[in-house]
Amino acid sequence: MEQTWRWFGEQDPIPLDHVKQTGATGVVTALHHLPAGQVWQPEEIAKRKHVIEEAGLSWSVCESIPTEDSIKRGDANARRAIDTWKDSLANLGRAGVPVVCYNFMPILDWTRTDLMFRLPTTGYALRFDMIDFVAYDVFMLKRNRASQSYDPLLVEKAEQRIAGKSEEQKKLLETNIIAGLPGGASAQTRSSISSLIESFQGIDDETMRGNLFAFLKEIVPVAEEFNVRLAIHPDDPPFPLFGLPRVLSTASDIRRLLAAYESPANGITLCTGSYGSRPDNDLVAITREFAHRVNFAHLRNTTVEPDGSFYEAEHLEGDTDMVTVIELLLREEEEAGRQGRRPRIPMRPDHGHLLAGDIDRQTNPGYSYNGRLKGLAELRGVIRALTRGI
Structure with missing residues (x-):
């Protein structure tokens, strides 16, 4: 797998020099400085790509082109928003960005109630x-x-x-x-x-799912034309919040998504932490069934409690059998490589505990340096050991 690192652009407190020190070779980023609703122009994309490549890295995944709520509602503004999204996707493809991650969660991209949960290790999750x-x-x-x-x-x-x-x-x-x-x-x-x-009153799961499938019919042909692999991120957390619809929380949801548009370009982001924070999701079974359509992997772990609460665990601990998940992805990658079906799967250590000197530094929640570096090192060790076996 290609080891990558999420970077939030020039305003990220972690510079690209430090990203390179992690051993990652790819960068996962987006044009965060641009307001939602405008086309990402080739010049802006080229600037970001140049900065990354000048640091000796590659722009491996775009995460994410903003998906406006009008698309999810299917309202009168959806047509303009879809066209904007398609134009940005095409420009990324022309620039050689190979994977685009996106999500279809209404209003909230992710939700946590505590950004500083103290662990027995004295770190924070x-x-x-x-x-x-x-x-x-x-x-x-x-x-x-x-x-x-x-x-x-x-x-x-x-x-x-x-x-x-x-x-x-x-x-x-x-x-x-x-x-x-x-x-x-x-x-x-x-x-x-x-x-x-x-604004989402009257829109249930099936209505929004229909809007997602209509969106796929618009964007997948563009992805195919410009050799981009799409990777939709699951709901985070994968259950209803504020009475809002959810469309990508379970294995059944993934099946319906992939069947809605049969194409290697229509794939998923296997976020083990998001899917794993729902107890009835079997991550090993999900990985085994859908590995051939995993275009991007977020590797993190969670510990779920009886009332549905959860916290971010160590990357190799928690409720998900991370070693088996990685083994299944490596086997898919090896088989696909022999058949010439696909390149390597980019993965990144998703989230990380707030540790040591980072505790008193400015960080984006879940995206401290030391915690993710620790996670990446652990994941890299698993990958190296399994690769020898495979």
């Missing part, structure tokens, strides 16, 4: 606490009929939990939850969140 989330949804955001979305016992526990929080703790919880919203905590208010959620 990202955590999703189900009771805290229910407490926010029902008793702080006060979404209409929110309590009906959850088990009554969970709502009762959430009411007790929120009653024991100080105003400062409530504010931090809200800040953490909306960090995954467009613009993050600095751009959103409780009122704006409610408005965004309201």
Whole structure:
């Protein structure tokens, strides 16, 4: 597998020189400085590509072209947004960027309730606490009929939990939850969140799935024309939030996605952490069934608790058998290489614990240097050992 590293551009506190020191050869990035809704022009793409290549690295994956909510809703603005997306995809393909990761989650790209969950190791991890989330949804955001979305016992526990929080703790919880919203905590208010959620009223899973399949029929031919492999990211977490639809959370969802457009260009991002934070997802079975359509891999691990809460575990610990998942991907890669079906699968260590000197430094949540470096080293060791066996 090609070892890559996510980099957020020139504003990333981790420079490309430090990325190269990790042993990664590829960079996963996007034009984060450009506002959503505009075409990524060839000049901007070329600038980013030049900076990466000047550092002795390659732009291996674009993560991600923003997928506007109008596409997910299928509303009157969807046509313009789809055309913009297709133009950006074509320009990336012309520039030689081989993989584009994207997601189809409404409003939120990811959700956690705690960005500084202290571990027994004294490092810090990202955590999703189900009771805290229910407490926010029902008793702080006060979404209409929110309590009906959850088990009554969970709502009762959430009411007790929120009653024991100080105003400062409530504010931090809200800040953490909306960090995954467009613009993050600095751009959103409780009122704006409610408005965004309201904009999806009447859109259920099947309606949004239909909009996703219609989107595939538009973008996959462009990907094929310009030799780009698409890799859709799963829902994170893979269950409903705020009563919003979910369309890529289970193996059944993947089957329907791949059947909607049969093409090697229509593939998935195997995010072991996202799929793995749902107890009924068997990551080994998912990898075995869909390895031939894995165009990108996010390798991370999670530990799931009985009430549905989870936290980011060590890369080789947690609930997912990471060694077997990697072995299956390597075997697919080796077989595909013999047949000339595909190049190597790019992978990156997804998320990492906040460790040592990084604790007091500016970092993007989940994207500290030392934690990901540790994860990449562990994954590289597994890959090296398995490759000798294969």
